[in-house]
Amino acid sequence: MSFQACLDTIQKKTGKTPSDFKALAEQKGFTQNGKIKDGVKATQITDWLKQEFDLGHGHAMAIYALLKGKKPD
Structure with a gap:
Protein backbone atom coordinates (compact mmCIF):
# COMPACT_ATOMS: atom_id res chain seq x y z
CA MET A 1 0.00 0.00 0.00
CA SER A 2 1.38 3.40 -0.93
CA PHE A 3 1.68 6.14 1.65
CA GLN A 4 -1.07 8.11 -0.09
CA ALA A 5 -3.36 5.08 -0.09
CA CYS A 6 -2.71 4.72 3.63
CA LEU A 7 -3.64 8.37 4.24
CA ASP A 8 -6.77 7.91 2.12
CA THR A 9 -7.79 4.93 4.24
CA ILE A 10 -7.21 6.90 7.44
CA GLN A 11 -9.28 9.81 6.11
CA LYS A 12 -12.11 7.46 5.13
CA LYS A 13 -12.09 5.88 8.60
CA THR A 14 -11.73 9.07 10.66
CA GLY A 15 -13.03 11.85 8.44
CA LYS A 16 -9.76 13.71 9.13
CA THR A 17 -7.32 14.96 6.49
CA PRO A 18 -3.55 15.07 6.98
CA SER A 19 -3.90 18.81 7.65
CA ASP A 20 -6.50 18.05 10.32
CA PHE A 21 -4.10 15.68 12.07
CA LYS A 22 -1.36 18.30 11.95
CA ALA A 23 -3.68 20.87 13.55
CA LEU A 24 -4.88 18.38 16.19
CA ALA A 25 -1.30 17.41 17.08
CA GLU A 26 -0.49 21.09 17.56
CA GLN A 27 -3.57 21.53 19.79
CA LYS A 28 -2.55 18.48 21.84
CA GLY A 29 0.91 19.99 22.35
CA PHE A 30 2.79 17.33 20.41
CA THR A 31 3.99 19.75 17.74
CA GLN A 32 4.90 23.41 17.52
CA ASN A 33 5.22 25.35 14.28
CA GLY A 34 4.72 22.13 12.32
CA LYS A 35 7.52 20.18 14.04
CA ILE A 36 7.37 17.55 16.75
CA LYS A 70 9.29 11.92 6.70
CA LYS A 71 6.52 11.75 4.13
CA PRO A 72 4.84 14.56 2.24
CA ASP A 73 1.15 15.19 2.80
Missing part, protein backbone atom coordinates in the same frame (compact mmCIF):
# COMPACT_ATOMS: atom_id res chain seq x y z
CA LYS A 37 8.49 19.10 20.03
CA ASP A 38 11.67 17.94 21.69
CA GLY A 39 10.96 15.17 24.15
CA VAL A 40 7.76 13.98 22.47
CA LYS A 41 8.07 10.28 21.73
CA ALA A 42 6.46 8.38 18.88
CA THR A 43 4.62 6.21 21.41
CA GLN A 44 2.83 9.24 22.87
CA ILE A 45 1.53 10.20 19.46
CA THR A 46 0.62 6.69 18.33
CA ASP A 47 -1.13 5.95 21.64
CA TRP A 48 -3.23 9.12 21.20
CA LEU A 49 -4.15 8.17 17.62
CA LYS A 50 -5.03 4.61 18.61
CA GLN A 51 -7.21 5.74 21.52
CA GLU A 52 -8.95 8.73 19.98
CA PHE A 53 -9.33 7.52 16.40
CA ASP A 54 -9.16 3.73 16.79
CA LEU A 55 -6.27 3.52 14.34
CA GLY A 56 -4.10 0.44 14.12
CA HIS A 57 -0.38 0.66 14.74
CA GLY A 58 0.56 0.95 11.06
CA HIS A 59 -1.87 3.77 10.38
CA ALA A 60 -0.84 5.57 13.57
CA MET A 61 2.80 5.31 12.47
CA ALA A 62 1.86 6.75 9.07
CA ILE A 63 0.44 9.83 10.81
CA TYR A 64 3.56 10.01 12.98
CA ALA A 65 5.70 9.92 9.82
CA LEU A 66 3.56 12.71 8.39
CA LEU A 67 4.03 14.82 11.53
CA LYS A 68 7.75 14.05 11.58
CA GLY A 69 8.04 15.26 7.99
Whole structure:
Protein backbone atom coordinates (compact mmCIF):
# COMPACT_ATOMS: atom_id res chain seq x y z
CA MET A 1 0.00 0.00 0.00
CA SER A 2 1.38 3.40 -0.93
CA PHE A 3 1.68 6.14 1.65
CA GLN A 4 -1.07 8.11 -0.09
CA ALA A 5 -3.36 5.08 -0.09
CA CYS A 6 -2.71 4.72 3.63
CA LEU A 7 -3.64 8.37 4.24
CA ASP A 8 -6.77 7.91 2.12
CA THR A 9 -7.79 4.93 4.24
CA ILE A 10 -7.21 6.90 7.44
CA GLN A 11 -9.28 9.81 6.11
CA LYS A 12 -12.11 7.46 5.13
CA LYS A 13 -12.09 5.88 8.60
CA THR A 14 -11.73 9.07 10.66
CA GLY A 15 -13.03 11.85 8.44
CA LYS A 16 -9.76 13.71 9.13
CA THR A 17 -7.32 14.96 6.49
CA PRO A 18 -3.55 15.07 6.98
CA SER A 19 -3.90 18.81 7.65
CA ASP A 20 -6.50 18.05 10.32
CA PHE A 21 -4.10 15.68 12.07
CA LYS A 22 -1.36 18.30 11.95
CA ALA A 23 -3.68 20.87 13.55
CA LEU A 24 -4.88 18.38 16.19
CA ALA A 25 -1.30 17.41 17.08
CA GLU A 26 -0.49 21.09 17.56
CA GLN A 27 -3.57 21.53 19.79
CA LYS A 28 -2.55 18.48 21.84
CA GLY A 29 0.91 19.99 22.35
CA PHE A 30 2.79 17.33 20.41
CA THR A 31 3.99 19.75 17.74
CA GLN A 32 4.90 23.41 17.52
CA ASN A 33 5.22 25.35 14.28
CA GLY A 34 4.72 22.13 12.32
CA LYS A 35 7.52 20.18 14.04
CA ILE A 36 7.37 17.55 16.75
CA LYS A 37 8.49 19.10 20.03
CA ASP A 38 11.67 17.94 21.69
CA GLY A 39 10.96 15.17 24.15
CA VAL A 40 7.76 13.98 22.47
CA LYS A 41 8.07 10.28 21.73
CA ALA A 42 6.46 8.38 18.88
CA THR A 43 4.62 6.21 21.41
CA GLN A 44 2.83 9.24 22.87
CA ILE A 45 1.53 10.20 19.46
CA THR A 46 0.62 6.69 18.33
CA ASP A 47 -1.13 5.95 21.64
CA TRP A 48 -3.23 9.12 21.20
CA LEU A 49 -4.15 8.17 17.62
CA LYS A 50 -5.03 4.61 18.61
CA GLN A 51 -7.21 5.74 21.52
CA GLU A 52 -8.95 8.73 19.98
CA PHE A 53 -9.33 7.52 16.40
CA ASP A 54 -9.16 3.73 16.79
CA LEU A 55 -6.27 3.52 14.34
CA GLY A 56 -4.10 0.44 14.12
CA HIS A 57 -0.38 0.66 14.74
CA GLY A 58 0.56 0.95 11.06
CA HIS A 59 -1.87 3.77 10.38
CA ALA A 60 -0.84 5.57 13.57
CA MET A 61 2.80 5.31 12.47
CA ALA A 62 1.86 6.75 9.07
CA ILE A 63 0.44 9.83 10.81
CA TYR A 64 3.56 10.01 12.98
CA ALA A 65 5.70 9.92 9.82
CA LEU A 66 3.56 12.71 8.39
CA LEU A 67 4.03 14.82 11.53
CA LYS A 68 7.75 14.05 11.58
CA GLY A 69 8.04 15.26 7.99
CA LYS A 70 9.29 11.92 6.70
CA LYS A 71 6.52 11.75 4.13
CA PRO A 72 4.84 14.56 2.24
CA ASP A 73 1.15 15.19 2.80
